Amino acid sequence: MPRNSSFLKVATTIVIGIAISCGVSAAPEVQPDATGSIDSELTKGREIWGVHCSSCHGSSGQGGRGKKLNNGNLSINYPDRIEIINLIQNGKGQGMPAFSSKITVEETKAVIRYVLEVLN
Numbered sequence: 001m002p003r004n005s006s007f008l009k010v011a012t013t014i015v016i017g018i019a020i021s022c023g024v025s026a027a028p029e030v031q032p033d034a035t036g037s038i039d040s041e042l043t044k045g046r047e048i049w050g051v052h053c054s055s056c057h058g059s060s061g062q063g064g065r066g067k068k069l070n071n072g073n074l075s076i077n078y079p080d081r082i083e084i085i086n087l088i089q090n091g092k093g094q095g096m097p098a099f100s101s102k103i104t105v106e107e108t109k110a111v112i113r114y115v116l117e118v119l120n
Contacts, residue, residue, distance in 0.1 A: 041109075070119040075116055
Protein backbone atom coordinates (compact mmCIF):
# COMPACT_ATOMS: atom_id res chain seq x y z
CA MET A 1 0.00 0.00 0.00
CA PRO A 2 2.65 2.63 0.82
CA ARG A 3 4.12 2.09 -2.62
CA ASN A 4 0.82 3.10 -4.31
CA SER A 5 0.55 6.11 -2.02
CA SER A 6 3.99 7.36 -3.10
CA PHE A 7 3.14 6.82 -6.75
CA LEU A 8 -0.10 8.75 -6.31
CA LYS A 9 1.74 11.68 -4.70
CA VAL A 10 4.31 11.82 -7.50
CA ALA A 11 1.64 11.53 -10.21
CA THR A 12 -0.46 14.26 -8.57
CA THR A 13 2.57 16.55 -8.34
CA ILE A 14 3.36 16.02 -12.02
CA VAL A 15 -0.23 16.69 -13.09
CA ILE A 16 -0.39 19.87 -10.99
CA GLY A 17 2.94 21.03 -12.44
CA ILE A 18 1.74 20.51 -15.99
CA ALA A 19 -1.55 22.28 -15.28
CA ILE A 20 0.25 25.27 -13.77
CA SER A 21 2.73 25.52 -16.63
CA CYS A 22 -0.09 25.34 -19.20
CA GLY A 23 -1.93 28.17 -17.47
CA VAL A 24 1.16 30.35 -17.39
CA SER A 25 1.80 30.01 -21.09
CA ALA A 26 -1.71 30.81 -22.28
CA ALA A 27 -2.12 32.69 -25.53
CA PRO A 28 -2.72 36.42 -25.17
CA GLU A 29 -6.38 37.35 -24.74
CA VAL A 30 -8.34 39.26 -27.36
CA GLN A 31 -8.95 42.75 -26.01
CA PRO A 32 -12.28 44.57 -26.36
CA ASP A 33 -12.49 47.38 -28.91
CA ALA A 34 -13.42 51.00 -28.09
CA THR A 35 -17.09 50.05 -27.68
CA GLY A 36 -16.27 47.16 -25.32
CA SER A 37 -17.05 44.49 -27.92
CA ILE A 38 -14.82 41.50 -28.47
CA ASP A 39 -14.32 40.41 -32.08
CA SER A 40 -15.63 36.85 -32.39
CA GLU A 41 -13.32 36.05 -35.32
CA LEU A 42 -10.28 37.02 -33.24
CA THR A 43 -11.58 34.90 -30.36
CA LYS A 44 -11.98 31.95 -32.74
CA GLY A 45 -8.46 32.60 -34.04
CA ARG A 46 -7.13 32.46 -30.49
CA GLU A 47 -8.84 29.12 -29.88
CA ILE A 48 -7.40 27.67 -33.09
CA TRP A 49 -3.97 29.09 -32.23
CA GLY A 50 -4.06 27.34 -28.85
CA VAL A 51 -5.06 23.98 -30.33
CA HIS A 52 -3.02 23.86 -33.54
CA CYS A 53 -0.23 26.45 -33.54
CA SER A 54 1.12 27.35 -30.12
CA SER A 55 2.84 24.01 -29.50
CA CYS A 56 5.36 24.84 -32.26
CA HIS A 57 5.25 28.64 -32.48
CA GLY A 58 4.96 29.35 -28.73
CA SER A 59 1.96 30.58 -26.78
CA SER A 60 2.68 34.21 -27.67
CA GLY A 61 4.23 33.52 -31.06
CA GLN A 62 7.74 33.73 -29.59
CA GLY A 63 8.92 30.73 -31.60
CA GLY A 64 10.21 27.33 -30.64
CA ARG A 65 10.17 24.40 -33.04
CA GLY A 66 8.28 26.74 -35.37
CA LYS A 67 9.26 30.22 -36.48
CA LYS A 68 8.80 33.31 -34.36
CA LEU A 69 5.58 35.03 -35.47
CA ASN A 70 5.18 37.91 -33.02
CA ASN A 71 7.83 40.16 -34.55
CA GLY A 72 5.95 41.55 -37.55
CA ASN A 73 7.95 39.56 -40.10
CA LEU A 74 4.97 37.44 -41.17
CA SER A 75 3.27 40.34 -42.94
CA ILE A 76 6.61 41.49 -44.38
CA ASN A 77 7.54 38.04 -45.73
CA TYR A 78 3.98 37.31 -46.87
CA PRO A 79 2.31 40.66 -47.71
CA ASP A 80 -0.61 38.92 -49.44
CA ARG A 81 -2.83 37.06 -46.96
CA ILE A 82 -3.61 34.50 -49.67
CA GLU A 83 0.05 33.44 -49.41
CA ILE A 84 -0.34 32.92 -45.66
CA ILE A 85 -3.56 30.96 -46.15
CA ASN A 86 -1.79 28.72 -48.68
CA LEU A 87 1.18 28.27 -46.35
CA ILE A 88 -1.03 27.16 -43.45
CA GLN A 89 -3.37 25.02 -45.53
CA ASN A 90 -0.66 23.33 -47.66
CA GLY A 91 2.40 23.44 -45.39
CA LYS A 92 5.98 24.20 -46.37
CA GLY A 93 8.89 21.79 -46.55
CA GLN A 94 9.58 19.55 -43.58
CA GLY A 95 8.99 22.23 -40.94
CA MET A 96 5.45 23.48 -41.50
CA PRO A 97 2.79 20.77 -41.79
CA ALA A 98 -0.36 21.20 -43.86
CA PHE A 99 -3.50 21.98 -41.87
CA SER A 100 -6.09 21.68 -44.64
CA SER A 101 -7.43 18.47 -43.11
CA LYS A 102 -7.65 20.03 -39.64
CA ILE A 103 -8.96 23.58 -40.10
CA THR A 104 -11.09 25.28 -42.73
CA VAL A 105 -10.04 28.27 -44.80
CA GLU A 106 -12.34 30.46 -42.67
CA GLU A 107 -10.65 29.18 -39.51
CA THR A 108 -7.28 29.80 -41.16
CA LYS A 109 -8.29 33.41 -41.82
CA ALA A 110 -9.29 33.78 -38.16
CA VAL A 111 -5.95 32.50 -36.88
CA ILE A 112 -4.08 34.77 -39.32
CA ARG A 113 -6.00 37.78 -38.00
CA TYR A 114 -5.19 36.70 -34.44
CA VAL A 115 -1.48 36.45 -35.22
CA LEU A 116 -1.32 39.75 -37.10
CA GLU A 117 -3.58 41.79 -34.80
CA VAL A 118 -3.06 40.30 -31.32
CA LEU A 119 0.36 38.66 -31.24
CA ASN A 120 2.19 41.44 -33.12
